[in-house]
Amino acid sequence: MSCRLGPELLAEDPAAFQRHAGTCLDCARLLREKEHAYALLAQPPPGLSADRRADLWASLQAARRAPDRRPLYVGGGAALLAAAALALATVYAPHPAEVAVIVASASPRPVAPGAWVELRSGEQLAIGARAQLIAESPALVWVDALSTGLELRVAQGQVRLLSLGEDRPLSLRTPTARLSLIGAKAQLTVSRAGTEGLVESGQVVVERTLGGEQRLSAGGTISAPAALERAQKEARSSGELAVAEAAAEAAANRGPASASAAAQALDRASAPASAAAQAVDRAPAAAQAVDRASAPAPASHAEIRTPAPDSSSKAAPAPRREAPVAIPQRATTPAPSAAPTTEPKAAIDPAPDASEPSRRAPISADLTPTIPAAEPRLSAPKAALKEAQSLLGKDDRRAAALAVEVYQQDVVGPDAGLALCIAADGYRRSGLAAQAAATYVQAAQHANVADEAAYRGATLLHQLGQDDQALAELERGRVSAPRGALAPERILLEARIHLGRGRALAAASAIERGGASAEERSVDAGRLEVARALASTDPQRARALLTLIIARRPAESASWRAAKEILNALP
Amino acid sequence: MVLERLFSGVRPEVEVEQRPTLDALFREHADRVHRLVARLLGPGASQADIEDLVQQAFLAAHRALPQFRGESKASTWLFGITARTVYRELRGRTRHRRMVSALEAVVLATPEAPSTESQVQSRRDLAKVWRVLMEIAPKKRVVLILHEFEGLSGKEIAAALEIKEPTVFTRLYHARRELFARLGEGVR
Numbered sequence: 001m002s003c004r005l006g007p008e009l010l011a012e013d014p015a016a017f018q019r020h021a022g023t024c025l026d027c028a029r030l031l032r033e034k035e036h037a038y039a040l041l042a043q044p045p046p047g048l049s050a051d052r053r054a055d056l057w058a059s060l061q062a063a064r065r066a067p068d069r070r071p072l073y074v075g076g077g078a079a080l081l082a083a084a085a086l087a088l089a090t091v092y093a094p095h096p097a098e099v100a101v102i103v104a105s106a107s108p109r110p111v112a113p114g115a116w117v118e119l120r121s122g123e124q125l126a127i128g129a130r131a132q133l134i135a136e137s138p139a140l141v142w143v144d145a146l147s148t149g150l151e152l153r154v155a156q157g158q159v160r161l162l163s164l165g166e167d168r169p170l171s172l173r174t175p176t177a178r179l180s181l182i183g184a185k186a187q188l189t190v191s192r193a194g195t196e197g198l199v200e201s202g203q204v205v206v207e208r209t210l211g212g213e214q215r216l217s218a219g220g221t222i223s224a225p226a227a228l229e230r231a232q233k234e235a236r237s238s239g240e241l242a243v244a245e246a247a248a249e250a251a252a253n254r255g256p257a258s259a260s261a262a263a264q265a266l267d268r269a270s271a272p273a274s275a276a277a278q279a280v281d282r283a284p285a286a287a288q289a290v291d292r293a294s295a296p297a298p299a300s301h302a303e304i305r306t307p308a309p310d311s312s313s314k315a316a317p318a319p320r321r322e323a324p325v326a327i328p329q330r331a332t333t334p335a336p337s338a339a340p341t342t343e344p345k346a347a348i349d350p351a352p353d354a355s356e357p358s359r360r361a362p363i364s365a366d367l368t369p370t371i372p373a374a375e376p377r378l379s380a381p382k383a384a385l386k387e388a389q390s391l392l393g394k395d396d397r398r399a400a401a402l403a404v405e406v407y408q409q410d411v412v413g414p415d416a417g418l419a420l421c422i423a424a425d426g427y428r429r430s431g432l433a434a435q436a437a438a439t440y441v442q443a444a445q446h447a448n449v450a451d452e453a454a455y456r457g458a459t460l461l462h463q464l465g466q467d468d469q470a471l472a473e474l475e476r477g478r479v480s481a482p483r484g485a486l487a488p489e490r491i492l493l494e495a496r497i498h499l500g501r502g503r504a505l506a507a508a509s510a511i512e513r514g515g516a517s518a519e520e521r522s523v524d525a526g527r528l529e530v531a532r533a534l535a536s537t538d539p540q541r542a543r544a545l546l547t548l549i550i551a552r553r554p555a556e557s558a559s560w561r562a563a564k565e566i567l568n569a570l571p
Numbered sequence: 572m573v574l575e576r577l578f579s580g581v582r583p584e585v586e587v588e589q590r591p592t593l594d595a596l597f598r599e600h601a602d603r604v605h606r607l608v609a610r611l612l613g614p615g616a617s618q619a620d621i622e623d624l625v626q627q628a629f630l631a632a633h634r635a636l637p638q639f640r641g642e643s644k645a646s647t648w649l650f651g652i653t654a655r656t657v658y659r660e661l662r663g664r665t666r667h668r669r670m671v672s673a674l675e676a677v678v679l680a681t682p683e684a685p686s687t688e689s690q691v692q693s694r695r696d697l698a699k700v701w702r703v704l705m706e707i708a709p710k711k712r713v714v715l716i717l718h719e720f721e722g723l724s725g726k727e728i729a730a731a732l733e734i735k736e737p738t739v740f741t742r743l744y745h746a747r748r749e750l751f752a753r754l755g756e757g758v759r
Binding site for chain 2: 033034036037038040041042043044045046047048052055056057059365393429468521525526553554558559
């Protein structure tokens with residue numbers, strides 16, 4: 001059949017084929033469908049306008065004249081890869097691999113950027129006119145010069161950074177946090193175990209790898225022990241983010257008000273007592289962190305500044321409180337088609353009732369009027385799922401109904417996730433955005449579809465104006481599939497949601513903590529938008545966001561030019 | 572005169588002075604290269620994505636010009652470079668998923684003018700067909716698009732992609748088969 005659409009038929013064959021198609025209804029229908037598909041695919045894409053053509057030629061000329069960046073980039077990439085491999089080796093291997101190490105000889109000594117520096121205990125390293133790095137134990141540090149300043153990565157050991165108001169921005173990275181200093185006077189002790197320090201003047205920004213940002217001004221102290229990060233991570237993975245946040249907040253506010261802060265954070269979580277108790281059971285580290293927070297703390301710790309405005313929303317976001325936990329339910333629950341419709345709109349599953357842990361909650365109560373009951377009784381869930389999948393694009397509502405029915409049978413594991421995803425796809429394609437969003441939210445709890453479901457759910461929630469829930473879904477996607485295929489889109493969406501709410505700093509954080517995924521070209525648009533928003537308030541950060549585009553994208557490409565334009569306009 | 576000979580399919584021994592210049596290639600083929608890139612990326616691609624790749628393709632051609640031996644038409648040679656440039660881009664699973672994800676959003680985006688039911692259906696069909704096409708492995712998809720929609724012959728595709736001609740038809744066969752099978756199945 002397909003050769004009919006190509007030139008392979010012999011001269012006499014088309015006539016024979018046409019005769020056959022004239023009498024065979026099946027072949028005629030197939031032929032019509034396929035010709036329709038080809039006609040759609042053959043539609044010409046938008047052409048190149050004269051203006052764009054001229055721009056393209058100009059940029060091509062400029063790129064041709066510019067020194068060839070490719071070998072440099074490849075070399076740079078290789079060096080970065082080597083550095084990353086080396087960092088891993090030095091961080092995790094009991095004995096660092098043989099590396100080209102600058103052995104300390106004098107103290108303090110200047111440092112050449114782009115090198116590993118091995119420091120003996122007590123040795124000092126001059127990293128600027130008014131900044132020194134002091135090794136408190138044998139340490140290995142990577143020093144890199146970025147266009148925006150100096151970056152130090154502590155791979156091994158414990159170091160103390162003493163900054164007396166260094167003009168150049170300094171950035172320190174550890175596996176758990178990134179600290180940025182701009183003209184600050186501060187003393188920070190950094191190691192893999194955590195970061196502690198005191199800010200004398202200026203400002204230090206602490207961004208934890210697992211999320212959360214603090215801006216510390218004069219008198220502020222930092223205490224971000226790795227244990228807390230682990231507690232957060234554990235709690236996040238158990239799905240009880242609110243408790244993790246409560247623990248984090250309580251720990252961060254160690255001091256006289258710690259107990260009440262913890263209580264308030266838990267209150268804000270507003271989870272039912274039983275759910276909170278379960279959460280604490282499931283996240284012992286988080287509970288320990290709460291316990292630790294209740295202990296009396298040194299007075300200096302009480303001076304910790306409050307988190308940045310943006311991070312207040314991270315402390316106890318509403319959507320996390322109502323993050324749905326799908327409780328398995330047997331087929332005794334009526335199918336959506338049979339359920340009465342009482343709610344005017346779809347609601348995300350409420351928090352589960354702990355007294356009935358074995359029931360799977362209905363996906364959405366208001367699906368019934370629009371979705372007809374699936375006709376056949378399912379015997380094999382996999383076969384039914386396949387059928388539901390095949391119905392997508394043909395009869396989306398029926399596909400959704402069938403998938404819901406499969407889900408409400410006793411399917412577990414990946415099949416349950418797939419069923420929810422198919423149902424959500426069906427709703428989405430049928431224009432039932434709210435139902436689709438609710439179902440994606442449920443599907444996102446299944447690891448096999450978490451990446452896609454969380455992103456799609458967040459997209460729909462954002463379109464529905466439920467940005468808090470959308471951010472929670474994005475966060476869930478980030479935790480469950482940090483390097484998922486849709487991570488770049490997630491980052492972009494998160495940045496745009498924050499921007500839409502006027503939170504440029506939070507938008508910048510979303511990109512900055514995105515790692516390699518944030519370096520994808522699809523995030524460029526977000527980088528540009530955030531940089532524009534930050535241009536007047538935080539030009540340094542705006543510049544840092546644009547650095548990647550300038551360094552990685554082809555010279556004179558659209559994104560490169562836009563980045564250049566913003567950079568030129570920066571103060 | 573030189574360009575005429577090169578572009579008319581006459582392929583003399585290419586002397587240095589007979590090689591097409593970047594200017595000539597751009598003048599003659601920018602539109603087609605742009606269209607090819609847009610087709611290969613699908614409607615989910617942004618204009619910036621397309622233009623970046625067009626630029627990359629021309630820059631790659633510029634770098635490769637000294638090696639151009641005139642064994643194929645300059646246009647075929649340029650399409651080959653373009654297809655390989657895009658193919659490299661498409662091979663990344665992340666990027667591929669991104670294009671697919673963006674597909675429906677772009678195609679089904681509400682137009683400024685109100686649409687009739689048939690227009691809406693047509694956009695849905697378009698999204699569906701492209702989604703199916705994007706599910707086909709890039710190496711087969713590239714061949715399908717070059718052959719079916721850009722009108723290149725098997726021989727030209729073989730020369731462009733530096734593969735054997737039978738391989739072209741094998742990929743074409745499988746691409747069509749997958750396309751129609753998936754269209755029949757529906758998509759997720």
